[in-house]
Amino acid sequence: MxxxxxxxxxxxxxxxxxxxxxxxxxxxxxxxxxxxxxxxxxxxxxxxxxxxxxxxxxxxxxxxxxxxxxxxxxxxxxxxxxxxxxxxxxxxxxxxxxxxxxxxxxxxxxxxxxxxxxxxxxxxxxxxxxxxxxxxxxxxxxxxxxxxxxxxxxxxxxxxxxxxxxxxxxxxxxxxxxxxxxxxxxxxxxxxxxxxxxxxxAQAGAAPGQYVEGLFDSYAEGFDKHVVEVLGYRAHEVLASETVRLAPGRWFRSVLDLGCGTGLCGALLKTCSERITGVDLSAHMLAKAKQGGHYAQLAQQDIDGFLRQTDGRYDLVMAADVFIYVGDLAGVFAGVQRVADEGALFCFSLEELGADAAAEFELQPTLRFAHSERYARRLAAEHGFDWVHALRTPVRYDQRKPIDGLFVFLRKRAT
Known part of the structure; x- marks a missing residue:
């Protein structure tokens, strides 16, 4: 066939x-x-x-x-x-x-x-x-x-x-x-x-950079709406309003926003400042901040590294809900002392560690650090800052429960 x-x-x-x-x-x-x-x-x-x-x-x-x-x-x-x-x-x-x-x-x-x-x-x-x-x-x-x-x-x-x-x-x-x-x-x-x-x-010094960067890169879309409307986050508002109240009429020449995220602080400080620099690890967060148009400069870098390397000088340094990812704040205080002008304000929020805690700071099961007031006071004194004011109010809500916050306002002493 x-x-x-x-x-x-x-x-x-x-x-x-x-x-x-x-x-x-x-x-x-x-x-x-x-x-x-x-x-x-x-x-x-x-x-x-x-x-x-x-x-x-x-x-x-x-x-x-x-x-x-x-x-x-x-x-x-x-x-x-x-x-x-x-x-x-x-x-x-x-x-x-x-x-x-x-x-x-x-x-x-x-x-x-x-x-x-x-x-x-x-x-x-x-x-x-x-x-x-x-x-x-x-x-x-x-x-x-x-x-x-x-x-x-x-x-x-x-x-x-x-x-x-x-x-x-x-x-x-x-x-x-x-x-x-x-x-x-x-x-x-x-x-x-x-x-x-x-x-x-208590020895954990800071959250790994890959954790913070990954967390906020995935969180950038819809971040503002979630933290403000769902978590009741108000740290940026408290810091900005108290700063203006403590320095009425002051025009800030150069502001440094540490852990700026999507730019919530920048939007509130634009009316009293000439130039704002934002620093954050998350590229996606910085992209959102850039869209807001409030920052003259944005740097993708860890806070310690930026404070060690920058040539900038600042008369206001802000850190809203940032130190929850940094346990040992000595390096941050040293860096801010280096870049802050005499009379500059250093304003930040903390999750407050209870007064009866033995440690000065502690990493909690929430993966956030809490710090004691006595720790903040010690670091301020050691790094040339006067204690101007402190305010206790929730930084956010978690499972509908308020998270105790300590808002601290310091001024750099003249040398």
């Missing part, structure tokens, strides 16, 4: 197979080097020559997820699942695609399927992360525990579980989780900070 005239010969079939294999291997190499669009084209080209190849479809789904192409990634993953329903990788890529498409409740089912099909921590970890994003923390904790059952060395699951336990005031369990995360190589700086918050470690 003869073949139809258009049927490929065995030689052409072999050539097609070899070319498909070549493109597949090329795609793997390009994917390993993060040349994603080229890798996607190579995998697609391989499939055109050798359709329904499971390994090629799985990698095509993976690279499309990395490219942020959810619909195309789901299409590739679904082809695999139709051919091989027990393919855990395909279910995982399908789940990630659904997250990209903001179809998170649907993604949960696919992550769970991937977790059921293979003994691996990652699917259950991602399942937990999605549950947390949907504010289902109790269920998320179960998912992290399932991830750790699959792999007890998976440090990110220990960290996330620890933070849920911390927020639930289950501090001993949280401390155990953070110690496990550290033991298994899970970002020592962050987990050490988390551990200090639940173990009463």
């Amino acid at each position: 003869t073949q139809p005239p258009d049927a490929p010969t065995p030689q052409k079939q072999e050539q097609g197979f070899e070319r498909a294999r070549e493109l597949f291997l090329q795609g793997l190499d390009l994917l390993s080097r993060a040349r994603l669009e080229e890798a996607e084209q190579a995998f697609a080209g391989s499939l055109a020559l050798l359709p329904h190849r499971i390994s090629t479809l799985v990698n095509l789904a993976a690279v499309r997820v990395k490219l942020g192409w959810p619909d195309e990634a789901i299409e590739a993953a679904d082809q695999v699942i139709a051919l091989e329903p027990g393919n855990a990788d395909a279910w995982f890529h399908r789940a990630e695609s659904l997250v990209l498409a903001d179809r998170r409740p649907e993604a949960l089912e696919s992550f769970a399927k991937a977790g059921q099909l293979q003994s691996a921590a990652l699917p259950w970890f991602r399942h937990g992360q999605v549950l947390q994003s949907l504010e289902h923390d109790d269920e998320a904790l179960d998912s992290y525990q399932r991830a750790l059952t699959a792999d007890a060395t998976f440090a990110p699951a220990w960290t996330n579980a620890g933070n849920i336990l911390r927020e639930r005031s289950r501090l001993r369990e949280a401390a155990h989780a953070f110690r496990q995360a550290i033991a298994h190589g899970g970002g020592d700086a962050l987990n050490t900070y988390y551990l200090a918050s639940v173990s009463g470690d």
